[in-house]
Amino acid sequence: MNTSAQESTARKRCFDPVIDERTRLLVLGSLPGEKSLMLQEYYANRQNQFWSLMSEVIAVRLVPLDYSSRLKALLAHGVGLWDVVAEAHRKGSLDSNIRERNDNDLHGLLSRHPNIKAIAFNGGTAGRLGIKVLGAQAPAYQIVELPSSSPAYTLPYADKAMRWQSLRPILAAV
Numbered sequence: 001m002n003t004s005a006q007e008s009t010a011r012k013r014c015f016d017p018v019i020d021e022r023t024r025l026l027v028l029g030s031l032p033g034e035k036s037l038m039l040q041e042y043y044a045n046r047q048n049q050f051w052s053l054m055s056e057v058i059a060v061r062l063v064p065l066d067y068s069s070r071l072k073a074l075l076a077h078g079v080g081l082w083d084v085v086a087e088a089h090r091k092g093s094l095d096s097n098i099r100e101r102n103d104n105d106l107h108g109l110l111s112r113h114p115n116i117k118a119i120a121f122n123g124g125t126a127g128r129l130g131i132k133v134l135g136a137q138a139p140a141y142q143i144v145e146l147p148s149s150s151p152a153y154t155l156p157y158a159d160k161a162m163r164w165q166s167l168r169p170i171l172a173a174v
Helices: 003-009 034-039 050-058 067-076 106-112 124-140 157-164 167-173
Strands: 011-013 025-029 079-083 085-089 099-103 118-122 142-146
Touching (some): 025 106, 025 167, 050 067, 067 079, 118 124, 124 142, 142 157
Parallel strands (some): 025 079, 025 118, 118 142
Antiparallel strands (some): 085 099
């Protein structure tokens, strides 16, 4: 079977959440992209601006660090990671190609981590789906919808960074 055919039929699964008792802010993406799935790392595509944006938010140079150290730095600053979509069919990495999805149990995760006070959605798809999944539970959290860190979202980096920096006061307050 060729790669294109495999991509069109493959069921993609998200990673386990990166979270601990210090987590105050949960950043939710939609579903890991191809490069991330291949390397088994959140935001592994070097063109994805997530690590650069979070570097500005927490004032730690994350990009030169290895993956494990990046995750430790996020957790040390009260930031957790996960995805709204647990698994889905998707050709390639574009959110617009997500089909037949099953969503993660956000309610269960949040009930097990009562210190989470804010949820930031990385991109429009994560925001739309995540708010639906949260339903009546959404008003219990400070919700921030961020421009996608994906290279497919062509907003200039400076504009993305300005919006992402809205997370700084949240982390200072929680």
